[in-house]
Amino acid sequence: MLWLCLHFYHLPVECFSGDRDAEQPLFISEAGRIIGCNHQARRHGIQPDMTPTAARALVAHGHHHVRDLERERHVLERLATWAGRFSPRVSLQAPAALLLEIEGSLRYFQGLEPLRQRILEGIRQLGHRITMGIAPTPTAAWLLARAGDETPVTARKALGPRLSGLSVAILPVEQRMTDALHGLGCETIGDIRALPRAGATRRLGQGLLEMLQRAHGERPDPRENWQPPASFDRQLQLMEATTDLDMLRPELQRLIDGLCISLRRHDAGVRRLRFALHHRQGRPTLLPVGVLAPCRDAGHLRWLLDRRLDGLTLSGDVTAIHLRAGRFHPMPGTSTALDLLDEGRERNVTDDWHRLVETLNSRLGEARVHRLAIHSEHRPEKAWAYHPPGSALQQKAVPATVARPCWLLKQPVLLKSPRGKPEYEARPLLLEDGPERIETGWWDGHDVTRDYYRARTRRGQRVWIFRDRRGQRHWYLHGIFA
Amino acid sequence: MEQAIDQLLEQPGIWRASARHPSPVHPAGAHVPSGFSALDSALPGGGFPGSALTEILHDEHGIGELRLVMPALARLSRGGRWIAMIAPPFVPYAPALAAQGIDLSRLLIIHPADSPQALWSVEQALRSGTCAAVLAWPSRCDDRSLRRLQLAAESGDSMGLLFRSQAAASERSPAALRLTLDESSGQRLDIRILKCRGIPAGPIELDTWSTTPVRAQQPLPLEG
Numbered sequence: 001m002l003w004l005c006l007h008f009y010h011l012p013v014e015c016f017s018g019d020r021d022a023e024q025p026l027f028i029s030e031a032g033r034i035i036g037c038n039h040q041a042r043r044h045g046i047q048p049d050m051t052p053t054a055a056r057a058l059v060a061h062g063h064h065h066v067r068d069l070e071r072e073r074h075v076l077e078r079l080a081t082w083a084g085r086f087s088p089r090v091s092l093q094a095p096a097a098l099l100l101e102i103e104g105s106l107r108y109f110q111g112l113e114p115l116r117q118r119i120l121e122g123i124r125q126l127g128h129r130i131t132m133g134i135a136p137t138p139t140a141a142w143l144l145a146r147a148g149d150e151t152p153v154t155a156r157k158a159l160g161p162r163l164s165g166l167s168v169a170i171l172p173v174e175q176r177m178t179d180a181l182h183g184l185g186c187e188t189i190g191d192i193r194a195l196p197r198a199g200a201t202r203r204l205g206q207g208l209l210e211m212l213q214r215a216h217g218e219r220p221d222p223r224e225n226w227q228p229p230a231s232f233d234r235q236l237q238l239m240e241a242t243t244d245l246d247m248l249r250p251e252l253q254r255l256i257d258g259l260c261i262s263l264r265r266h267d268a269g270v271r272r273l274r275f276a277l278h279h280r281q282g283r284p285t286l287l288p289v290g291v292l293a294p295c296r297d298a299g300h301l302r303w304l305l306d307r308r309l310d311g312l313t314l315s316g317d318v319t320a321i322h323l324r325a326g327r328f329h330p331m332p333g334t335s336t337a338l339d340l341l342d343e344g345r346e347r348n349v350t351d352d353w354h355r356l357v358e359t360l361n362s363r364l365g366e367a368r369v370h371r372l373a374i375h376s377e378h379r380p381e382k383a384w385a386y387h388p389p390g391s392a393l394q395q396k397a398v399p400a401t402v403a404r405p406c407w408l409l410k411q412p413v414l415l416k417s418p419r420g421k422p423e424y425e426a427r428p429l430l431l432e433d434g435p436e437r438i439e440t441g442w443w444d445g446h447d448v449t450r451d452y453y454r455a456r457t458r459r460g461q462r463v464w465i466f467r468d469r470r471g472q473r474h475w476y477l478h479g480i481f482a
Numbered sequence: 483m484e485q486a487i488d489q490l491l492e493q494p495g496i497w498r499a500s501a502r503h504p505s506p507v508h509p510a511g512a513h514v515p516s517g518f519s520a521l522d523s524a525l526p527g528g529g530f531p532g533s534a535l536t537e538i539l540h541d542e543h544g545i546g547e548l549r550l551v552m553p554a555l556a557r558l559s560r561g562g563r564w565i566a567m568i569a570p571p572f573v574p575y576a577p578a579l580a581a582q583g584i585d586l587s588r589l590l591i592i593h594p595a596d597s598p599q600a601l602w603s604v605e606q607a608l609r610s611g612t613c614a615a616v617l618a619w620p621s622r623c624d625d626r627s628l629r630r631l632q633l634a635a636e637s638g639d640s641m642g643l644l645f646r647s648q649a650a651a652s653e654r655s656p657a658a659l660r661l662t663l664d665e666s667s668g669q670r671l672d673i674r675i676l677k678c679r680g681i682p683a684g685p686i687e688l689d690t691w692s693t694t695p696v697r698a699q700q701p702l703p704l705e706g
Contacts (some may be wrong), residue, residue, distance in 0.1 A: 311599075349612055353564060356610040358594060364599060370591045374576045384576035389590060406548045406579060407572035459665040462691070463546035480572060482548035 002103040002154060004115075005133040006083070006123070007145035008076070011096040012036045012067050014128055015075040018103065026063035027055050035067060047373055082126070086119060091223040097145060099138045099223060112152060135159060138223055139215040143189075146170040156217055163215055164190025173208060230266045232259045232325040241280060241317035245309055248277070248318060252305060252328060253298075255323040260298040263328065269294025272326035275305065279316040287312075289362055290359075292354040292390040294329035300355070307362040359388045378440045379448055380408065380478060403433070403454060405464045405479030412476035415465065422455070422475035429455040429481040435467075454481070514615075514641055517553025518688050525659070526680025530554060531675065534658035535606040535632045535642040539651050539676070543571070546671040546690035548661055551643060555615055556583030558641070563614035566590045569600045571619050597621045601631070608634035608642050624653050632656045639642040651676060 013036040025041035027034050036051045036270045044059045052064055072095060080098055083090045086109075089101035102115060109115035118191065123130050133144030134152035140159055144150075147170040153162050166189045170179045184203065186192045192200065201209060236251050252275065264268060271294055275287040287308045289470065295301065315325040317369065360369045370386035377383045415422045415429075422429045434453030442448040450466040457463075464479035483627050512532035515522050530536050530551075559565050564586045565588055567574055580586055592607075594600040600620050607616045608631060616635075623646065635642040644657070651662055660676035671690050675682040 046610070349563065352610055353612040356606060356612055357590070360603060361605055364592070364594055364603065368593045368595065370578070370593075372574060372576045372586050372589050373593055374580055374586065380575075386591065404575060404578035404581060406552070406575055406582070407543070407570075408575040408578075410573055456544075459542065459545075460671070461542050461665065462545055462546075479575060479578075480544040482544055482546070482572075 001136060002085075002106070003135055003138045003141040004100045004102045004119075005093065005121070005135075005138070005141035005145040006079075006100070006274050007096045007131045007133065007142070008079070008096045008098075008128055009146075010036065010129045011072050011075065012335060013038055015068065015071045016063070016065050017127070021422055022131045025059045026065070027052070027062060028065050028067050028068040029055075072096065077229075079126070079128070081228040082122070083119075084226075086115065089223075090226045092226055093138070093142055095140055098226075101138075101223075102134075104455075107274060112154075115276070135162075136157070137215055137217045139211060140217075142172075144216055159216055163212075164188060164193060165213060168192065169207070177204070197239070222304060224264065229410050230262070230268060230328040232262050232270075232323065232328075234258060235278075235320055235322040237320045238318060241319045243314045243317055245312065245314065248321065249309075250304075251321055251445035252323075253302060255321065256301050256305070257380055259323060260296050260301070260326055263296035263331075266328055267331060268328035269296045270328060271295070273301065273305075274324045274326075275308075276322040276324075277314070277318045278320040278322060280319055282316060284322070285312070285314065285318075288295065290366065290390075291358050294331045296331065300358075304358055304362040307359055310363060362388075378438055379446070380404070380438070380452075381412075382441075382446075403481070405462075405481045407480040407482050409478055409480075412466070412478045415477050416476040417475045422467075424455075424457055424461065424465075424477060427457040427459065427461075429457060429463070429465065431455050431463075438466075439469075450476075452478070490692050506671040512639075514554045514558065516550065517557070518550070518690070520688055521550075521687055524683035524686050530643075531658040531679070532641050533636050533639045535628065535635050535644060535656070536661070537644045537646055537650070537655060537657045538660040538661050538663065539646050540663040541648045541703055542665045545663060546645075546688070547645060549690040550663070550671065550673075550688070551617070552582045552584070554641075555587075555617075559583075559585040559588040561614055564588045564590055564612055566592060566613050566616045568592045568603050568616065568618040569620065570596055570617070570663070590634075592663055601627050604642070604644075605631055605634045606625045608640045609638040611638045611640070613638070613640050615643060617643045619645045623650070625656070629656045632658070639689065672706065 013026060017026055017038060018029065023040060025038065025044055025046070027037035027041045028044050029035060029052045031059070031371060032051060033045060033175040034048055034052065034055055036048065041059060041062055044062070046055045046058055056062070056064060056132070063132070068336045076092060076096065076098065080090050080092055083098050085099055087102050087105045091099045093099050102322055106116060108314065109118060112134070117122040119132070131145045131148045132150050133146070134154070135144055136153065136156045136159060140153065140163060143163065144153070147166045149166070153159055168178060168186055168188060171178070180203065181192065191205070191213065210219060214221040234255060236255060242248065244349065249395040259270070259273070261278055275289065276340040277285040277287070279285070287305065289301065289304045289308060291300070291304070307321060317319040357369060366388060371389050371391070373385050373387055375383050375385050415424060417423065431453045432455055435451035436453055449469040451469060452464065452466040455465050457464055462478055462481035464481065465475055465477050467473055467475050513527035513529040514532045515529035516525070538547060538550070555565055562656055565584070567589065570591065572592055579589070592603050594603050597620065599616065601623065604616055604618045604620065607613045615688060623644065648662055651660070656675070657677070659678045662674045662676055664672040664674070671688045673686040673688060675686070
């Protein structure tokens with residue numbers, strides 16, 4: 001077996017540079033220290049180990065990000081899918097490396113050097129930087145790549161001598177461990193291997209020594225193959241262009257059926273679908289469909305799509321239709337019989353609820369359907385928020401100890417106040433209760449200093465008003481005790 | 483002849499206005515007590531009809547139109563189903579609703595783009611069977627669409643509350659209960675029953691202000 005490791009040593013920066021203007025300085029920090037930056041940032045004098053504050057002082061217009069491991073993982077997964085063209089066996093080595101088993105690929109690519117060149121050329125085009133390590137064990141290939149030692153090791157007996165020269169600084173261990181190794185007088189991997197076995201285990205722990213054993217092939221080193229995430233992306237060309245939605249429906253049905261077959265094969269469901277109707281000219285008409293729980297029920301998806309189509313008028317001929325499904329969520333086959341026995345009615349209510357929200361979302365758009373939540377905040381306008389209905393929310397305890405109105409105005413409305421006496425709908429207001437002073441928010445630039453009162457008109461309308469304590473000391477209507 | 487009528491009247495599907503008891507078609511359990519005893523005793527069945535439309539007609543905001551239904555909603559929100567508010571005229575203010583005992587996790591707020599969308603949403607929510615109550619502020623609503631909503635409320639076992647202006651009082655409506663609210667002076671809310679299933683009581687005066695749980699309080703017990 002021969003393993004090739006691609007070590008993306010610049011990944012923390014590269015995973016952010018994709019979506020930005022490459023001419024802008026970009027730097028990444030972790031735990032309050034700069035850990036990487038792009039070429040432009042380096043030209044401005046930004047260096048690793050600086051504080052982000054110092055870096056911002058050097059480049060005011062630069063982009064600063066905190067290291068995002070999830071984003072790095074995402075990019076690495078994409079690269080793993082790409083690397084599948086060189087070997088059927090690709091595995092991820094977190095946080096920033098890929099391992100390819102290449103022995104079987106050498107014949108196809110006519111030898112090691114042509115394969116290396118093909119990979120390097122591909123990586124260059126993708127805009128990444130790597131070091132490459134080649135060795136008979138995956139861990140050794142990884143260590144060589146981390147060390148930047150690109151000369152391949154093909155024979156197992158050459159492995160020991162090559163690894164023993166590597167510095168302990170390249171080991172994927174915490175700083176504490178590196179310090180401990182220095183304390184023991186170990187500068188290279190060879191020094192660690194020369195330590196008396198029992199004492200080394202006691203001082204350094206099993207983990208490091210076992211990793212070195214795996215690197216030397218003295219211990220099995222199994223790797224999990226990377227499986228590209230399942231997805232669905234299909235386009236149908238129409239035989240003839242049409243503006244008639246009824247002509248499209250069977251074609252859309254075919255796409256949905258194809259998707260659901262694929263989902264069943266993967267034991268999965270989807271939550272987001274995006275249909276696109278392509279026109280001869282202009283932008284495609286997009287029809288997003290979402291469900292709250294992963295779904296592979298063709299009838300239900302069709303029903304939701306129909307609700308989308310209900311309110312639709314086509315701007316032009318449709319020449320092709322396209323369906324892309326979002327991430328496949330695992331959804332093992334359900335044993336319906338047991339579910340029904342267990343919690344029949346409760347389940348049905350939840351299912352019906354999902355169906356209602358999905359139907360509303362499809363017809364009205366997700367921006368029009370909300371759940372309501374309380375925010376811990378003194379400013380009345382910020383003490384609430386809308387959330388999508390599918391989101392799981394922790395409802396906080398109710399902080400209301402004073403009366404608040406059930407209706408709040410989106411924006412406080414200026415009230416007429418002849419001779420300083422506020423009026424509502426041309427009726428003078430009688431102040432009943434107050435003032436309740438709300439004075440807060442100075443930290444985010446939306447500070448308020450207000451005196452709130454409960455008031456009513458002679459006809460019994462109760463409202464919540466405040467007097468701005470700054471400027472002209474105007475009166476505003478902010479809520480209605482409906 | 484007399485006998486034939488008697489036989490007819492024994493049919494379970496026939497509902498008689500003179501009987502203050504609810505008919506088998508609309509059993510007593512389907513009524514939702516408002517939580518205001520003066521109102522409950524005036525309403526046939528002892529509360530808002532549970533699977534039907536109720537119209538609340540008022541011209542002014544802030545006279546107690548929501549306070550009137552809050553205790554009922556608070557209780558319904560804890561009964562395992564949801565409450566939908568469709569096209570509310572203002573922002574439903576979360577801290578206040580929670581203080582009135584509404585379980586916010588059971589509340590859905592919908593802002594449709596226009597009047598047809600609003601009516602469609604109300605019908606979907608009523609019919610779905612998952613909403614214990616649907617509150618709606620439709621801008622336009624004719625007899626035909628009201629009839630659809632009434633049917634949807636029946637089939638979905640949902641309490642539909644439509645808030646409309648008093649101008650609608652002169653229009654025909656299939657709603658099971660129609661109340662008009664007159665602006666009150668001070669604490670009182672003057673309620674007139676325009677239409678109900680049964681013998682309407684006279685005008686009702688309610689004190690929705692001092693009895694309303696403005697401060698956080700225990701939710702009312704579920705009806706046994």
